Amino acid sequence: MQLSHGGETSPAAAPVARWSVEQVLALAPDAASRTAGGRLGTAGPWSGTGGDGAGAVWGLCEGSGSTPYRTVVDLTGPAYHCSCPSRKFPCKHALGLLLLRAADEAAFRRSDPADWAAWIEGRRRRADGSPGSGAAREPTSTDAARKRAERRAARVTAGVRELEQRLSDLLRGGLATTERAGYGLWEETAARMVDAQAPGLAARVRELGAITGSGPGGPVRLLEECGLLHLLDTAWLGRERLPEPLAATVRTRVGLPASAEGPPVRDHWSVLAQYDTPDGRIVARRIWLYGRDSHRTALLLSFGAPGRPPAQALPVGTAIDAELTPYPGGGQLRAELGEQFGAVPPAGPPPGIAAAEAPAVYGNALRDDPWLDAWPVVLRDVIPVPAGDGWQLADARSASAVPISPAALSRPGLWKLVALSGGGPVTVFGEIGHRGFDPYAAWDPGDPEEGEAAPAAARSVVPLV
Known part of the structure; x- marks a missing residue:
């Protein structure tokens, strides 16, 4: 049985933004589909892969x-077509x-689409209302793209x-009721x-499910996250x-795809930190740069398929002459x-x-993006000291300090x-957020026996993650 499902498509026009791993996983109809799709997210089981750039x-x-x-997947819908017998939309093959x-x-x-992938051409002809060639559809591409965006916005609004x-x-029934409902309540809402084609909202709803039953402080965190949602x-x-x-920012947080835009910024970018965060079998890599x-501080975000690290890698402590968009x-x-123009x-x-x-x-950054968990900063002249059950970074010149986050x-x-x-x-680089400071890298202050710290340009950076 051949199955297809999804929103309307548009005639081929501008390239569609590349989806992140989070956006793909948010499309899964259930947890089993996410797991099965993750196993198929490597090059091993696939052959004849291709795309038309639109x-x-x-x-x-x-x-x-x-x-x-x-x-076959049409990202402009999105819409899916697979020859497997699954009744889930999207199926594990589309997710993979x-x-x-x-x-x-x-x-x-x-x-151009393979002969067996001609389904995509039929969808585009139906969306355009014309059986003609791509050249005949070209004048209507702008209107079709606008209508497609309006249809998706309407779906998101309904969601x-x-x-x-x-x-x-x-909230009317009380947060205590979530304990009895279990994770199924959140999974069904995320679905x-x-x-509604709002994968960002789906991901945040699933985070609420992870908080439920997490122990002391769970109801408070649940209320905070419900407020942000x-x-x-x-x-x-x-x-x-x-x-x-x-x-x-709101469009991005809801889950609408976005692509890098605007004039590129060429600079000498220092690599401050690089670390991987597992997300199931997918690995997300974050690389922090400073111009x-x-x-400017910039974040490079890339993903690795199951069993493979992300392809993008920059050694911490190096610097590159490059353009960032x-x-x-x-x-x-x-x-x-x-x-990149060289090291x-x-x-x-x-x-x-x-x-x-x-x-x-961090507070100033929240004015531009109220959903930020943390913001990158460089702290100078701080000393790590114990504080109760945790640690903090105390200012060497005053009585102030910031707690180190529990995750660190x-x-x-x-x-x-x-x-x-x-x-x-x-000197320490990391992220400051509502849970404290998370250190990612520090600079060697030099040999104290020499009487003073080494010159800034000669000090080496030490990764902490």
């Missing part, structure tokens, strides 16, 4: 039979194909209104947000009245690495701030930081 991708996936399953694209876009050679009703029912719903419904940078002349949105630091000598640590200033920096307490990087400090002040 939103269509396809591939042949090995199955239990002698004939591979023919899978999209996960492979998120991790390795180079695996999809641009070409947001439904989510608001569910949050109201939850409804997937149907309500704020996001309200912002979407009133997005026309928001400044464009904040409106772009010597632009004084930023993503849209208020307070957004994510960028895309463009042309340059490291420039030492970026300018730092006092520990007492860090909470205000179990990592060996904390003890590397303590050893590097030796009781003296150090």
Whole structure:
């Protein structure tokens, strides 16, 4: 049986933004589909993969039979077509194909659709109302893209209104009822947000499910996250009245795809930190950069398919002469690495701030993106010291301090930081958020027997994650 499902498509027009792993996984109809799709997110079971650069991708996936399953996805809907007998939308093969694209876009050679993938052409002809060629459809592409965006916005709006009703029912009945309902309540709500083509909302709803039953402090955190989700719903419904940078942030948080845009920024970028975060069998890699002349901090985000690390890697402590293109949105630091012109000598640590200033920096960033968990900062002249059951970074020049986040307490990087400090002040890069400061890298202050710290440009950076 051949199955297809999804929203309307549009004629081939501008390239469709590359989806992230989170956006793909948010489309899964249930947890079993996410797990099964993750196993198919590698190049191993696939052959004949390709794409037309305008939103269509396809591939042949090995199955239990002698004939591979023919899978086609139209990202402009999204819509899915697979020769497997599954009744789930999207099926595990469609999820696996999209996960492979998120991790390795180079695996999809641009070409015209294969003969067995001609389903995509039929959808586009129906959307255009014309059986003609691509050239005949070209004049209507702008109108069709606008109508497609309006249809998706209408679906998201309907999903947001439904989510608001569910949050109201939850608070009216009391947060204690979530313990009895279990995770199924959140999974079913997340599936409804997937149907509304709002994968960002689906991901946040699943996070609520993880908080339920998490122990002491769980109800407080649940209430906080429900408040942030309500704020996001309200912002979407009133997005026309928001400044464009904040409106772009809302679109991104809801889960609409975005691509890097605007003029590229060429600079000498120092690599401050690089670390991987597992998400099931998918690995997300974050690389933090600092521009010597632009004084900008930027985040490179990439993903690795199951069993493979992300392809993008930059050694911590090095520096590159390169162009970065930023993503849209208020307070957004994510960028895309463009042309590289070669390596340059490291420039030492970026300018730092006092520990007492860090909470205000995070607070200012929240004005541009109220859903930020943390914000990158460089703290100068801080000393790691014990504080009750945890640790904090105390300012060497004042009585102020910031707590180290609970997530960092179990990592060996904390003890590397303590050893590097030796009781003296150090410069540390990390993220400050509502749970405290998470250290990612520190600069060697130099040999204390020499009487003073080494010059900034000569100081080496020590990764802490």
